[in-house]
Amino acid sequence: xxxxxDAMGGDNAPQVVVEGIEKARDEWSDLEFVLYGDETKIKExxxxxxxxxxxxxxxxxxxxxxxxxxxxxxxxxSMVRAARSVKDGENDAMFSLGNTGALLAAGIFIIGRxxxxxxxxxxxxxxxxxxxxxxxxxxxxxxxxxxxxxxQQWAVMGSIYAQDVKQIKEPRIGLLNNGxxxxxxxxxHKEAYELLKNTEEINFIGNVESNDILAGVADVIVTDGFTxxxxxxxxxxxxxxxxxxxxxxxxxxxxxxxxxxxxxxxxLKGIKDTFDxxxxxxxxxxxxxxxxxxxxxxxxxxxxFYTVKQIYDMLLNDTVNKANTYFEKMQSDK
Amino acid sequence: xxxxxDAMGGDNAPQVVVEGIEKARDEWSDLEFVLYGDETKIKExxxxxxxxxxxxxxxxxxxxxxxxxxxxxxxxxSMVRAARSVKDGENDAMFSLGNTGALLAAGIFIIGRxxxxxxxxxxxxxxxxxxxxxxxxxxxxxxxxxxxxxxQQWAVMGSIYAQDVKQIKEPRIGLLNNGxxxxxxxxxHKEAYELLKNTEEINFIGNVESNDILAGVADVIVTDGFTxxxxxxxxxxxxxxxxxxxxxxxxxxxxxxxxxxxxxxxxLKGIKDTFDxxxxxxxxxxxxxxxxxxxxxxxxxxxxFYTVKQIYDMLLNDTVNKANTYFEKMQSDK
Numbered sequence: 001x002x003x004x005x006d007a008m009g010g011d012n013a014p015q016v017v018v019e020g021i022e023k024a025r026d027e028w029s030d031l032e033f034v035l036y037g038d039e040t041k042i043k044e045x046x047x048x049x050x051x052x053x054x055x056x057x058x059x060x061x062x063x064x065x066x067x068x069x070x071x072x073x074x075x076x077x078s079m080v081r082a083a084r085s086v087k088d089g090e091n092d093a094m095f096s097l098g099n100t101g102a103l104l105a106a107g108i109f110i111i112g113r114x115x116x117x118x119x120x121x122x123x124x125x126x127x128x129x130x131x132x133x134x135x136x137x138x139x140x141x142x143x144x145x146x147x148x149x150x151x152q153q154w155a156v157m158g159s160i161y162a163q164d165v166k167q168i169k170e171p172r173i174g175l176l177n178n179g180x181x182x183x184x185x186x187x188x189h190k191e192a193y194e195l196l197k198n199t200e201e202i203n204f205i206g207n208v209e210s211n212d213i214l215a216g217v218a219d220v221i222v223t224d225g226f227t228x229x230x231x232x233x234x235x236x237x238x239x240x241x242x243x244x245x246x247x248x249x250x251x252x253x254x255x256x257x258x259x260x261x262x263x264x265x266x267x268l269k270g271i272k273d274t275f276d277x278x279x280x281x282x283x284x285x286x287x288x289x290x291x292x293x294x295x296x297x298x299x300x301x302x303x304x305f306y307t308v309k310q311i312y313d314m315l316l317n318d319t320v321n322k323a324n325t326y327f328e329k330m331q332s333d334k
Numbered sequence: 335x336x337x338x339x340d341a342m343g344g345d346n347a348p349q350v351v352v353e354g355i356e357k358a359r360d361e362w363s364d365l366e367f368v369l370y371g372d373e374t375k376i377k378e379x380x381x382x383x384x385x386x387x388x389x390x391x392x393x394x395x396x397x398x399x400x401x402x403x404x405x406x407x408x409x410x411x412s413m414v415r416a417a418r419s420v421k422d423g424e425n426d427a428m429f430s431l432g433n434t435g436a437l438l439a440a441g442i443f444i445i446g447r448x449x450x451x452x453x454x455x456x457x458x459x460x461x462x463x464x465x466x467x468x469x470x471x472x473x474x475x476x477x478x479x480x481x482x483x484x485x486q487q488w489a490v491m492g493s494i495y496a497q498d499v500k501q502i503k504e505p506r507i508g509l510l511n512n513g514x515x516x517x518x519x520x521x522x523h524k525e526a527y528e529l530l531k532n533t534e535e536i537n538f539i540g541n542v543e544s545n546d547i548l549a550g551v552a553d554v555i556v557t558d559g560f561t562x563x564x565x566x567x568x569x570x571x572x573x574x575x576x577x578x579x580x581x582x583x584x585x586x587x588x589x590x591x592x593x594x595x596x597x598x599x600x601x602l603k604g605i606k607d608t609f610d611x612x613x614x615x616x617x618x619x620x621x622x623x624x625x626x627x628x629x630x631x632x633x634x635x636x637x638x639f640y641t642v643k644q645i646y647d648m649l650l651n652d653t654v655n656k657a658n659t660y661f662e663k664m665q666s667d668k
Contacts, residue, residue, distance in 0.1 A: 129575060141512055144520040178475055178563040186478040186560050210564045211571025226520050227564045229512040230544045230557075234568035237545025241463060242576050245605045253601040260601075263594025267587040271579045 001030060001315050003308065004082040004091035007037030008060050009098025010297045014038065017097065018045045020304025025051050027305070028312055034091055036078040057081050063297070067101030071109060079103065083110040086290045093291035093311045095282065097304075100294055104142050107285045107292045114320065116327030119143050120287030121154045121225065122294070123161070125280035126235065128216030133166045134277050135218060137176075138286060139225035140232045146224035148191035151175070152199055157286040157323045158220035159202045164317035165310055166219070174208035174218030176227060182206065188224060196222070201326065210234070239275070278303040281310030291320060335364060335649050337642065338416040338425035341371030342394050343432025344631045348372065351431065352379045354638025359385050361639070362646055368425055370412040391415050397631070401435030405443060413437065417444040420624050427625035427645045429616065431638075434628055438476050441619045441626045448654065450661030453477050454621030455488045455559065456628070457495070459614035460569065462550030467500045468611050469552060471510075472620060473559035474566045480558035482525035485509070486533055491620040491657045492554035493536045498651035499644055500553070508542035508552030510561060516540065522558060530556070535660070544568070573609070612637040615644030625654060 005021060007014040014037050021033050032051045035042055039056035046052065059077040061070045071080055079098055083106040085091045094111075096103050104122065113120050121139030128135050138154045139146070155173050162171035175193055177185045182193060184207055196204045208217050210231040223231065250261035281303070282295035291314040295307045314320065339355060341348040348371050355367050366385045369376055373390035380386065393411040395404045405414060413432055417440040419425045428445075430437050438456065447454050455473035462469050472488045473480070489507050496505035509527055511519045516527060518541055530538045542551050544565040557565065584595035615637070616629035625648040629641045648654065 129579060144512060144518075144523075176564065178478060178560055184478075189478075189560075209571075210568035211574070213568060214572060214575045223564075226512055226523075227561050230510065230561045230565045231568040234544035234547060234565040235572045237543075238548060238569045238572035239576060240545070241548045242573055242605070242609075245463060245608060246580070246602070249601040249604050250598055253604075257598055257601045260594045260597025264584055264591055264598060267583040267591045267594075268580070270583050270587075271576070274579060275576075 001093075001312070002032045002034060002091040003311055004085045004094040005033055005035045006079045006082045006094065006096035006098055007035040007042055008057070008078040009096045010295070010299060013097060014042050015045045016299065016301055017304060018042060020299075020301045021052065021308070022047055023301060023305045024308035028308070031308070031312060034082075034085065036082040036085075055081060055085075061099050061102045063099050065099060065102060067099060067105045068109075070099065070102045071105045079106055080110065083107065086292075087111050092315055093293075095293040095295060095307055095311060097295045097297050097299055103292065103294050104285060107288045111288050111290055111292060113287050114289055114324040114327070116324055116331060117153050117157070117287035118147070119150050120285050121150075121157070122283055123158060123286050124232070124283035125277050126213060126232070127275040127277045128214055129274060130216040132279070133168065133219070134280050135213060135216060135221055136162060136166075137213070137221045137223060137228055137232060139223065139228050140283075141225045141229035142285065143225040146188065146226070148188055148195050151192040151222050151224065152195040153327065154286070155196055155199065155202055155204070155220070155222045156326055158222060160319055160323050160326070161284065161286065161314070162219050164319045164322070165313040168219050170203040171219040172205045172217075173202050173220045173222060174205050176210060176221050176223035176231060177207035178209070180207050180209060192222070279306045281307040284310070284314075286323075289320065291315065335427075335646070336366045336368060336425040337645055338419045338428040339367055339369045340413045340416045340428065340430035340432055341369040341376055342391070342412040343430045344629070344633060347431060348376050349379045350633070350635055351638060352376060354633075354635045355386065355642065356381055357635060357639045358642035362642070365642070365646060368416075368419065370416040370419075389415060389419075395433050395436045397433050399433060399436060401433060401439045402443075404433065404436045405439045413440055414444065417441065420626075421445050426649055427627075429627040429629060429641055429645060431629045431631050431633055437626065437628050438619060441622045445622050445624055445626060447621050448623055448658045448661070450658060450665060451487050451491070451621035452481070453484050454619050455484075455491070456617055457492060457620050458566070458617035459611050460547060460566070461609040461611045462548055463608060464550035466613070467502065467553070468614050469547060469550065469555055470496060470500075471547070471555045471557065471562055471566060473557065473562050474617075475559045475563035476619065477559040480522065480560070482522055482529050485526040485556050485558065486529040487661065488620070489530055489533065489536055489538070489554070489556045490660055492556060494653055494657050494660070495618065495620065495648070496553050498653045498656070499647040502553050504537040505553035506539045506551075507536050507554045507556060508539050510544060510555050510557035510565060511541035512543070514541050514543060526556070613640045615641040618644070618648075620657075623654065625649065
């Protein structure tokens with residue numbers, strides 16, 4: 001199994017990427033890695049090239065680049081080269097810490113979608129208070145527009161993913177909606193509800209509301225990409241702002257408060273651990289012919305290690321083809 | 335100026351409602367109140383009936399009632415009677431702590447919308463870290479479906495509200511979207527962007543993303559009711575869950591942590607104050623012929639006092655008619 005790695009994306013590339021890959025290589029001896037990026041810089045930090053090949057690239061896609069344009073014009077960038085290698089069958093999966101939009105474009109236009117899926121979806125793992133496995137939410141923004149059938153496809157792929165990678169036997173699939181009752185929502189979500197209710201092989205638990213995302217009421221939450229994007233960003237933004245205000249309050253209020261803060265610090269670390277999803281890896285672009293995963297630009301060595309594990313689980317279980325087979329069967333049953 | 339009060343809605347009705355109204359009555363001598371509800375229960379808690387009239391009602395709309403059905407069948411409920419009194423011109427505005435859906439239905443079907451507004455919108459005030467005035471967001475769920483022209487109408491009404499009630503000269507109006515660039519969004523939001531850009535008399539600042547709602551980047555955020563509902567609930571849910579985890583961490587970790595928690599408590603209260611929006615009053619149902627405001631079911635005396643102030647400001651400034659005039663002019667300019 002060979003994984004194509006865009007070694008140049010992210011805040012601390014290529015150092016943190018190379019360190020994470022070496023850690024993963026030391027753990028799983030049946031994995032090979034091809035690192036796409038600046039050969040000199042990669043060699044500076046690489047300790048041991050066992051099972052690791054470097055392919056030199058001299059272009060880089062920046063976070064500020066317009067995604068589709070970047071993919072088309074920077075043909076020798078680490079991201080495009082990595083994607084092309086998967087398309088050409090040289091590698092089995094790819095991952096990147098770079099520009100999310102560009103990775104979506106590379107996934108869709110270079111690697112390509114599985115035939116039975118109309119639109120690939122972006123699926124991160126969010127933390128929940130009652131399980132270290134978190135909740136997967138899709139789509140969170142690969143698509144601005146959606147149809148009910150897309151949501152049905154995403155539900156099936158999310159369910160298969162939760163079975164294969166999170167080892168949940170019957171993943172609870174919820175539909176993000178504006179109320180919990182069955183008749184809630186706009187036309188799109190009412191239609192999606194009916195489709196999901198009648199989709200065999202998924203354990204549909206009905207509507208969930210976005211105030212319950214972190215409460216762990218579902219294993220997979222299906223949503224259109226526009227609403228999912230708003231719910232994800234509101235969740236992340238609120239957490240960031242509250243934790244920032246908390247830190248400010250504990251640090252800027254004189255000696256006694258600082259002393260108190262030092263005393264409570266270990267307990268507060270427990271909260272940080274509850275909301276830590278680094279073991280879940282990165283956000284998966286589901287619906288492509290091969291696993292494509294986006295890790296956060298600020299990902300550390302451990303997150304990269306677990307992202308490799310995530311890809312490894314998808315390859316071992318043939319997660320992508322399993323979804324394809326399901327959809328082909330669904331198609332022929334019609 | 336006469337305000338119709340649904341005295342029976344909310345968790346601690348009628349006691350907290352009556353106390354709040356008496357406090358407001360003592361502050362603004364030119365306001366009169368008509369309390370709709372159980373006369374015996376209201377009289378038990380009413381200290382002084384100056385400028386306060388009671389109209390006895392013997393039905394109550396519960397939080398669990400189906401909104402439209404409740405409005406149609408419980409004609410002698412405090413909420414329906416209060417709404418009817420505004421429709422009939424006996425009172426100039428109404429407010430309730432009861433069932434939000436039922437209040438929306440009462441507002442739309444009994445009081446009625448202003449002619450030039452296609453769909454009334456629900457607009458709460460959310461806290462922001464950089465101003466006690468918070469941010470108004472509309473629509474957060476009065477409508478599951480939206481058109482770009484609705485969003486334009488909501489932007490104008492939100493802007494007039496922020497001028498009249500929050501005393502902001504040129505309120506910054508943002509469009510909730512899935513990216514900050516001008517070309518972002520689905521068809522609806524791209525159309526809305528163009529309309530807002532070309533709407534005179536509003537200070538349109540472009541797209542805002544939901545991770546910035548609490549950061550205070552806009553005074554009014556316009557959104558379709560489905561996305562707004564998801565963003566609002568994700569924001570509220572995340573804040574609730576994090577603060578709950580924080581409390582748990584500080585209280586369940588033994589003696590030293592509790593001691594530390596006691597030391598930092600005054601500083602943490604500062605955060606609570608930052609996120610306190612009780613002075614903003616309740617959520618306004620904008621687009622109706624008269625001011626209709628929904629206060630939270632758990633609202634305290636102060637929130638009710640400030641909700642009256644909010645209604646008072648809208649009546650003094652003729653906020654509702656000002657929007658109507660604007661739309662009539664817009665119509666005739668076409």
